Amino acid sequence: MRAKTTAVVAGLMLAATACGGQSGETTPSTSAGASSAPAAKSLAGTTIEIAAKWTGDEQKNFEQVLKAFEEKTGAKVNYASTGEDTGAYLGPRIQGGNPPDIAILPQPGLVQQYADQKALKPLSTEVQAQIDQNYSPYWKSLGSANGQVYGVLVKAAHKSLIWYRAPAFEDAGAQPATTWDDLIGKTAQTLADSGTAPFALCAASGWTLTDLFENVYLSTAGPDNYDKLSKHEIPWTDASVTTALEKIAQIFGKKEFMYGGSSGALQTDFPTCATQVYGQKKAAMVIEADFVAVSAVQSGAKVGEDAKIMPFPKAGDTDPVILGGDTAVALKESKGAMALLEYLASAEGGSVWAKLPGYLSPNRNVSPDNYPDDLTKQLGQTIISAGDAVRYDMSDLAPSAFGGTDGKGEWKALQDFLRDPKDIKGIQEKLESDAAKAWKK
Numbered sequence: 531m532r533a534k535t536t537a538v539v540a541g542l543m544l545a546a547t548a549c550g551g552q553s554g555e556t557t558p559s560t561s562a563g564a565s566s567a568p569a570a571k572s573l574a575g576t577t578i579e580i581a582a583k584w585t586g587d588e589q590k591n592f593e594q595v596l597k598a599f600e601e602k603t604g605a606k607v608n609y610a611s612t613g614e615d616t617g618a619y620l621g622p623r624i625q626g627g628n629p630p631d632i633a634i635l636p637q638p639g640l641v642q643q644y645a646d647q648k649a650l651k652p653l654s655t656e657v658q659a660q661i662d663q664n665y666s667p668y669w670k671s672l673g674s675a676n677g678q679v680y681g682v683l684v685k686a687a688h689k690s691l692i693w694y695r696a697p698a699f700e701d702a703g704a705q706p707a708t709t710w711d712d713l714i715g716k717t718a719q720t721l722a723d724s725g726t727a728p729f730a731l732c733a734a735s736g737w738t739l740t741d742l743f744e745n746v747y748l749s750t751a752g753p754d755n756y757d758k759l760s761k762h763e764i765p766w767t768d769a770s771v772t773t774a775l776e777k778i779a780q781i782f783g784k785k786e787f788m789y790g791g792s793s794g795a796l797q798t799d800f801p802t803c804a805t806q807v808y809g810q811k812k813a814a815m816v817i818e819a820d821f822v823a824v825s826a827v828q829s830g831a832k833v834g835e836d837a838k839i840m841p842f843p844k845a846g847d848t849d850p851v852i853l854g855g856d857t858a859v860a861l862k863e864s865k866g867a868m869a870l871l872e873y874l875a876s877a878e879g880g881s882v883w884a885k886l887p888g889y890l891s892p893n894r895n896v897s898p899d900n901y902p903d904d905l906t907k908q909l910g911q912t913i914i915s916a917g918d919a920v921r922y923d924m925s926d927l928a929p930s931a932f933g934g935t936d937g938k939g940e941w942k943a944l945q946d947f948l949r950d951p952k953d954i955k956g957i958q959e960k961l962e963s964d965a966a967k968a969w970k971k
Contacts, residue, residue: 573605582634629861645675660875687854690842698814710845730813731795732803736941750846766961782951789813801825851916932968
């Protein structure tokens with residue numbers, strides 16, 4: 531579900547030798563800035579344990595990064611998989627006084643949680659130097675708690691995408707959009723007029739709707755307001771939220787824009803909506819992250835040919851780039867743990883990882899030229915080009931009772947909004963009521 535990252539497309543993106551005809555296509559650049567590699571350290575005889583949720587090809591690729599670190603330092607690194615429930619794995623080990631040296635956490639909220647439990651170790655000056663060189667202040671803040679830096683974002687998932695079925699566009703004479711107005715007034719309307727539903731929405735679980743809202747809100751309200759809303763420093767009844775919901779209502783309010791209408795969308799889960807686009811060929815677009823590639827390929831589509839992407843169209847003054855990601859933290863204070871974190875935070879470590887399929891780096895000094903295929907290069911370039919305007923998934927930053935629980939909070943309110951897109955004021959009042967309760971707890 532929302533925990534999936536770019537790595538679920540490992541092995542699939544290699545098929546994307548060209549994205550062809552996409553709006554916003556960019557030429558990969560060289561490194562975004564100068565960055566020094568970590569000094570070689572002799573760690574012979576040192577054993578480091580690192581725990582993360584990854585398995586299968588994702589784990590194998592990460593182990594290649596760990597192998598490069600071993601060859602550089604002489605250390606031995608043992609990998610342990612936490613499974614999808616990172617907290618259930620780490621909790622007993624922390625309580626038992628035997629945590630791994632390093633854990634990679636799938637949500638920024640866990641950094642604060644473990645910091646409050648006094649389970650995390652502050653990063654060394656060498657690790658912090660790599661963070662300052664390679665990451666924006668925003669990413670540094672996501673790895674911090676109570677004014678102390680504890681973690682580094684080592685891996686990203688790109689959530690500001692619209693996937694489309696190229697043959698449907700060609701048959702209708704539709705073009706990828708660069709602005710929200712073009713998406714609604716030209717692209718979607720042209721598709722609807724041709725008899726093809728523009729969008730397949732997977733609203734049976736509300737997380738896909740939060741992703742849609744976050745992209746529109748970041749674009750219309752800007753990064754500063756995005757930060758304030760994500761911390762509940764402005765209310766959900768704010769005029770900036772009204773503007774974003776009015777934009778989204780331009781889709782929700784037109785039955786012909788959604789395959790199955792609102793009732794059908796509310797009964798469709800992910801990845802069924804992607805199957806409706808690429809397998810059943812009932813709709814032309816699905817608004818979701820890079821992991822749509824899995825369902826597209828399973829439906830027989832070829833990524834980069836009939837399954838293409840456009841960057842999420844600009845709905846305001848900001849080009850939206852929303853990321854999910856994984857943050858590495860130290861649970862033991864050891865020379866080996868800090869050396870490995872320094873390596874993972876560096877452009878050197880990120881570049882090793884970027885050469886493998888299924889990875890996107892939030893490190894601004896990892897050149898998109900490292901990526902193994904054109905589609906991933908395009909996504910990597912988008913992250914770098916967005917600069918300090920990149921933001922983390924807002925619902926993942928919220929208390930889970932508001933931003934991450936099925937049938938409650940933001941998920942439920944946005945589903946209700948899909949049912950009745952005219953009641954913007956009522957939805958905002960419900961969002962604010964639920965948010966106030968969640969933050970109070």
